[in-house]
Each structure stands twice: as structure tokens, then as C-alpha cells.
Amino acid sequence: MPPIYYSFFVPTLFVWLWSTGFIGAKYGLPYAEPFTLLLMRMLLTLLPLAVLALVMKSRWPGWRGAGHLVVTGLLVQGAYLGGVFYAIDQGMPSGVVSLIVGLQPLVTALAAVLILGEAVAGRQWLGLVMGLAGVALVLLEKLGDGVDGASVPPTTLVWAGLALIGISLGTVYQKRFGTGVDLISGTMIQYLAAAAFFALGAFTLETREIQWSLQFGLAMGWLVFGLSVSAILILMWLIRRGAASQVASLFYLVPPVTALEAFFLFDERLGPVAIAGGLVAVAGVALVVTGGPRPSKC
Template sequence: MTADPKSSPLFSFGVPALFVWLWSTGFIGAKYGLPYAEPFTLLLIRMLLTLVLLGVLARLLKARWPGWRGAGHLAVTGLLVHGCYLGGVYYAIQGGMPSGIISLIVGLQPLVTSAVAIMVLNEKVSVRQWLGLVLGLVGVCLVLLEKFGLNDTSGGFPAWTLIWAALSLGGISLGTVYQKRRGTGADLVSGTIIQYMAAASFFAVGAFAFETREVEWALPLVLSMAWLVFGVSIGAILLLMWLIRRGAASQVASLFYLVPPVTALEAFILFDERLGLLAMAGGCLSIAGVAMVVMRPPPVNKQ
């Protein structure tokens, strides 16, 4: 009997690892692009370019389109997962909040998602998984404590940026649970298109209501936009929707614990930001926490 390749260890761990890496590069791309365009304007351009490419892909793959009710659920998911999350992160960074602090706040998502999943989806989370969630959060705190010096910069940004950070955290947490409950039956490509259309509408309203919409098309913006569209908006998001479809919401959310350590490694490679022993220890704790949440215990053979 041929084994299912999707159940192999390489597939089970390789796909989540690829998603974590792609998702982490979104922070790098935002850092490069934000000096040349305002947040909603930058995100609107990103969504529109992505929609064009996904439209071509949907035509080639002959994607199935959901009914009006399914499209409505997907639109809500898009507003939460893409609109609120990305808008909150970009505006918090634009307003002066250090990227380490916004990463730490968003890193609380697995705890929020697990709590919502328990209340809404009636998911059962074991003691081992709760311990893994806490361990992962401690690891993220250690990484960011050393890398960004949170004890020295906690008061160095406007208080109103916390509102954007809370919007981002709430959006990605609620959107993950909502997608698990309402949006898992849709075609991945057509479903993502509907989500991006909803997010693009949100960004368009914000850009025309609050921003000048001026863009400086410098080379760093062009390169970062290309990666944000192909690598993150298409690659990472399609993987995220696929992972949510296959796994419990709390388990998928735990993958986000790995994003700050991976981002720290990328910053070391790109910007020569050194990692000390505390940050490396925190990264190990995060990986251990994710493993405790994601890995299922072996089945017990009943005699």
C-alpha cells in the first residue's frame, strides 16, 4: 500500500518551515518599502498587483468560485487576516513603534487564537500544548528582549500605535479561527482572490481618506514590492490557507512563534545584527514550544 506523501515527515515539517520563512520576510519587505509610500497606499498597490497575478492563475487552473454566502465569509476573513493584520503592522511601524515590539505583540496571536478556538470551535487543547504555547512565548520574549532592547525602548514610541498593534493582533487571531470555521471549503486560489479583494477595498478607503497616495518609485521599493507580491502575498498566504484547512487553528497559530527568531536571523544576514546567547536560547525555546503544540502524541496500542 503506497504511503500518502502528505503524511511524510518531510512534507509535514517542510511545508510549515517554508511558510514560516516566507511569512518572516514580510517584515523585511515592509522595512524596505515603507520609506517610499504610506502604509495603506503601499498595501493597496501590493494587493492590486497580487490580484492581477492570481486572476491569471485562477483562469489557468479553472478555479471553482463559491456562492454568495461563501464569498461573504471569505470577505470577512480577508478583512481580518489581511486588512486588519497588515494595516495594523504597517501603521504601527510607520508611527514609530520598533519592529521588535510589534513582532512581540503579534507573537501573542497563538494564545489569543487558542482561547478563541476553545470558545468558538470547542477545540480541546491539552496541558502539553498549553505548556508549549507558554514556552514559545517566553522564547519570543527572550529573542526580542536582547535583539531590540525592549527594556530601553518601551516608552520610545507614541501610545496611539498600540491601537494599531491591537488591531493587527485581533485581526490575525480572529481571522484564523473564522477561516477554520467558515472558509475551508473554498478553492484556495478563488478564495484568496476574494479575501484580497476585500482587503484591497479596505486599503483603498484608508488610502483615499487618510493619505496623500504619493509614491517614490525607487529601486528598493520596486524590489521589495516584487517580493511582497510573489513571495508573501501569493506564496505564504496560499500556504497559510492550506495549513489552516489541514490543522487545528491553535496548532497553525503556533507556527507564528517561529517568525521572530527567523526574522532575527535574516536581520543578522542582511544587516549584520548580531545574535547573543540570550537570543539563541530564546530561539531554541520557541522551536521547542512549537514542537510541543504541533506534534501529536503517538497512538496508544490497546491490547
């Protein structure tokens, strides 16, 4: 049996932290353009990670290992975050972005089968489909509150699709090539790669102007310490211990949790359809997590 911190507490903490990324984006994007905001986020994140690397005497990978981490950083950080933030900034409701990115477990499971040769049992596929159905139910009310598919700019679909592909392939790539790397130093290399990606976008597509405010500062602080430091380190740790398709199934819980946060923060109320969808998503995740191979004990 896996220890309690693996089987319940750590995945629960990760889902909550990851869900707040959409909230942080909503608070921060009115004051800075997406790539500019994300570039600042990456640079600020490197400071506490550098301190952690010194204190914990992190081991640094060789050039080949660093190259794999650069690829993971461009996918998990650059493509995913850039896609999500730009989709929201250009007019796609955050709930719709969550729904599209919520397809990630299915894409990751398929990629894990094709690339890693992971076995995904019929019970797990059922859980993945249930999770997708649950996410759709949770977001049905938001889609029915006047979100017309024709009114969403086509470019936002491209950005959301980029985010979906980035996080899906990045999860599988990290599982295949990055599981033996020190978490702190590995994450730093990923953020350096993402910072270069965001700098390229900021200097070619944006004005790089920032409207400084208390709300922007608080949003940036949470995006740095709550998401870029805590959530990403937990994600890399989970990928190292579990099958890629099982870790990906946790993302099904993010939209329901985000909906709960929106209820408390923005008074967006949940109806019976959304509540039922949350229960279906939880049941789907349970099928995936309990139906596959046991995590390694490294």
C-alpha cells in the same frame, strides 16, 4: 503519520516566507505610506492570482461563501497587514511589533476553544507558553538596545493590537467557515475585500504619494509574489489541514527567523539570550504540533 511535505517542508517554508514580511515592510515603507503601499500590493497580487484561477479552472463560491471570505480577508489581510505596517511606519520597532503579534498563538488557541470547541491539551498549553517565553527572549536584546516603552507612540500600540486581533480571529474564522473553498478563488476574494479596506484608508488618511526607486520595486515584488501569493496560499492550506491552534503555533518561529534575517541583512547580531530564546520557541512549537489531534487527510 503525516507526509513529509506537511510535517516539515511546508511549515518551514511558510515560517520563512512569513518572516520576510517584516523585512519587506522595512524596505518599502520609506517610499510609500502604509495603506497606499498595501493597496498597490493587493491590486498587483490580483493579477497573478487571476491567471492562476483561469489556468487551474478554479471554482467560485456562492454568495454566502464569498461573504465569509470577505470577513476573513478584512481580518487576515486588512486588519493584520494594516496594523503591522502602520505600527512600523509610526515609529514602533519591527521587533516590538513582532513580539506583540507573537501573542497570536495564545489568542488563537483561546478563540479556538471558545468558538470552534477545539481541545487544547495541557501539553499544548505548556508549548504555547514556552513559545511566548522564547519569543520574549529572542527580542529581549532589541528591547534592551534603547527601545524605551515610554518613547513608543501610544497610537502604535493600537495598530499593533489591531494586527494581533485580526490575524487571531481571522485564523479561527477561516478554519470555521472557509476550509471548503477553492484556494485560488477564495484568496482572490479576500484580497478584493482587503483592497477595498486599504483604498478607504489611503483616500481618507494618506496623500497616496509614492517615491519610485529600485529598492521600492524590489520590496513590492517580494511582498506580492513571496508573501501575498505564496505565503498566504500556504497559510490557507495549512489551516484547512490542521487545527487552528497548531497552525497558529508556527507564528512563534517568525521572530527568531526574522532576527536571523536581520543579522545577515543589517548586521544585527544575536547574543546568547536570543539564541536560547529561539531554542525555547522551537521546543514550544514542537509540543503544540505533536500534542494535538492529527490533521485531516482531505
